[in-house]
Amino acid sequence: EAGVTQSPTHLIKTRGQQATLRCSPISGHTSVYWYQQALGLGLQFLLWYDEGEERNRGNFPPRFSGRQFPNYSSELNVNALELEDSALYLCASSLGGGELFFGEGSRLTVL
């Protein structure tokens, strides 16, 4: 059974550009979570989607947004990129509030 898949693996952008990251959850999982992990730091909660709806968001500015599609895949959009947005972006899925399973992450570098 396939795990959580994320794309792209690496992404390089310049300040002011937009980045789009994608995530496919484990089959049957309806919840998708996004976390940001800056170098050497902990996981910061970004967004939670369930059944196509945004259920909760962390303490991030509105330029961080996303959506969940009918097949439960999700995308994270980051507008007006800033240097401090450089981080590993992790997607995780779960079923009914159980264990979180993470994808391999997308490493975003903003120059």
Next chain:
Amino acid sequence: QKEVEQNSGPLSVPEGAIASLNCTYSDRGSQSFFWYRQYSGKSPELIMFIYSNGDKEDGRFTAQLNKASQYVSLLIRDSQPSDSATYLCAVRDTSGTYKYIFGTGTRLKVLA
């Protein structure tokens, strides 16, 4: 602000020893607790979860939960150099948001 706290380490143990990792949490109503292992540059990997007070064993790993004292621990028996990683404790928020709160992790170094 609900918090999950861990000692950042590094915690150094010799090969074959027991590594003990601890985590405290602030939300007294928390019901679900998770331990993840994260190798440098990689994504977190679920090791164990525990929902009830007491011990839960899985191979070389034992998770211990004490809700009265609001701490959860992870014991790794017969530690191997391959266990060297950062261990993250996570607690599921009980406010109905299903948000998972992570500690900053404890870095474990197993010395050969």
